[in-house]
Amino acid sequence: MSTEYIVKAAVATLWTSPDKPREMDQAALKEPADIRGWLGGLTTEDRRQVTDDNIVQSQVLYGQMVTLIEEREDWLHVCVNDQPSRKSEKGYPGWIPKCQVIERSETNIEPDTPFAAVKTQTAWLYQNQEPILEISYETRLPLASDIVEGAFVSVNTPHGAAQIKSGDVNVYEKERDIPAPLGEALVKNGEMFLELPYLWGGMSGFGFDCSGFTYTVHRHFGITIPRDASDQEKAGEPVAREDLKPGDCIYFAKDEGKGFVYHVGFYYGDGQMLHAPSAGKGIEIVPIKNTKYDKNYRSARRFW
Template identity: 50%
Template sequence: MESNNIWLVNVPVATLWTSYESAREIDRDAIAGTVRLEEWLEKLTYEPRLQLCDDNLVQSQVLFGQEVMIIDEKGDWAHVVIPDQPSGKDSRGYPGWIPKDQLIQQSDWYIKQGPVAVITSKKALLYSERNERLMELSYQTMLPAVEDIVDRIRVKTPTGIGIIRAEDAAVYQAEKEIPKNNGAAIVASGEQFIGLPYLWGGMSSYGYDCSGFSYNMCRANGYIIPRDAHEQAAAGENIELNDILPGDLLFFAYEEGKGRIHHVGIYYGDGKLLHSPNTGKNIEIIPLADTIYEKELCAARRYWMNTGE
């Protein structure tokens, strides 16, 4: 595999593993050439889910059609960086390992230049031109738009032309034309995922971790922010805790706010937090008052602009 060519994710969601040896027997559905995400997550009871974090097995995830840069390989695995996910671990993007079966080479992938279709439904079916169901795509999957027809959109995929229903996506003339919305819009994007189980490393509508949730809700509204919570807390506009508004990111640290940052959520307004808590719990809205989060709250950052709406 040459590292100077464009490589794309060719499965609905590819998990970015810490090492080429990280995946366990129970993870087979997640590392197969045809990923079976729901089957994988169904098997992951509390303990094996917790191990993804505690044993440092998973780093992040990448969506269908997203570009990766290959920097090394080992057997059936590629060591990659994800340019769309800013990280202090590598200036080129978030690093980790993906099975080669989940990547495909493309020589003419013009997503940065032409119209794009972005999945706005929580999940959306991708069809072939013969109307066969190909796969289920996650929220925020972005593909080059070829043609916008009344009730469907023809898109370019890593393996050819596909069709998505118009009601499942928004089309923009270019990626940079995606509107930058206000804080209320970030909250509204997050609200639709209430009840979704937490997944360590999760970056899709099959499951988010805390910083994956804040990253993706900001991205859905036109803002690319760092992938990890402690780096999200070091960027953006610093907001005094007395001045927080809905859509601001709130950060929580050990030792009652004085230690290491370990969690991020979205300020919901009215003293409430919208967040993806931890393994075994679901995305929720909770009052901050009289909780551990109230004690650990240490910083707020604003990534959104007031659009006047």
């Protein structure tokens, strides 16, 4: 049986290999990880290098489960169970520092139990009325048995019982209880992140890449889609370009739409797209017509 671990960093980055992190990435490797300090110290060129040199694969949120593939000194090769990928049937693979996880058997975190899901860009966890950790949008934590009524919700975390402000979370008995969205709800929710700087491999309210953005917003509404754009484009319900509705995912490919799928965004309506573009830019709403996206348009999929 595979060993299961729970992520105890606010956001744990999934690296392509243990030798990929650079000196400037050290803040993202420790525990607790300094996600804001790491990203705040990266120049646009540093962020472009993450993309160009394939340094990062994906990210994993606080409290998420990963499954061990192999161990190498201070690193674990894992699969992210909640991120479907053609790379592994067990979930998205990559390398994570061993210090940023804890064996699930050592926690009170159990699957398929009532949970709180962060609905704001980020939120704070509290213990003894003191903030202890800033966590991301769509972080999910099981409710503790001693739920605090009123201003706070009590949750089980890798660091024991903690509290989150009630206004920062939605609470559900089961994932199937999350109300199914209309497409407009997807783009409305995504607007929260306008101007958030792009991060290759990003999967959090601290920074997204294009498919991490579409994946995470869908997951907020209880819809799990593949992690990467090229995998997403093969899933869902095909939609003709003339039938696009807000919330549909639109895909773009090299060689005027005939080559490899390299980008995804949300159709926003009125010929516009809401998307995480590239290093040096923030999440934005842009017109499609008469742009490179118009020329490279490939297809659309509906997951809602």
